[in-house]
Amino acid sequence: MEKKEYTLNELILEAAENPAENDFFELEKPAMLEINLKNQKILSKAGSMVAYIGNIDFKRESMLSKGLGGLLKKAISGEGASLMYASGTGKLYLADGGKKVKIIKLQDEAIFVNGNDVLALEESISNEIKMLKSVAGMVSGGLFQVRLAGSGYIAITTHGEPILLKVTPGQPVFTDPNATVAWSENLTPSIKTNITFGSFIGRGSGESFQMEFMGQGWVLVQPYEEVKYTQK
Structure with a gap:
């Protein structure tokens, strides 16, 4: 049962960071990522910084930026937003x-992650952005996939605790695009439409348009339909 009240000392003990842990990417709290930079550079979602300690420089990518920032700008942050580079030494x-x-x-591997x-x-992680064009306009903002590959750390977010569903030959998995978080590299999703069911429910996205995963692999789904922005 969640504690309803604290003494000041109890709050300090529970909420304080653990100074003994200094991994590069570290889960400080269930919803808080700590990155320990030692003259290193990482790329993060714009606006995700909540605090830092040390000598860390931040750089936002402009609308006209190319390369990594240009590719991920739209996928992660939506139209008109930017990404953030962080470099230096600190927490x-x-x-x-x-x-x-x-x-x-x-570890010399690759996965696909929903850009949001x-x-x-x-x-050190390479990336490639693709969009399921068949779902553009059907799901708010379309669906951007980020292929992350190589050796190194990545951090993804989910609403609540996700479930991992296994995909096997002859047993495809169907998911709501707005609830789909990530999937294994060897799976290529396609869009399955079910207009009749969607019309009956009275909704225009998850129930009438589903992602279909076939082959051998896994899909990570969160217990939440996330719509970040609406494409006009």
């Missing part, structure tokens, strides 16, 4: 609307 704390943070250490759910990535 950086990131969060995104109270969503839970999951840290993944890729990428919180941070190590500079």
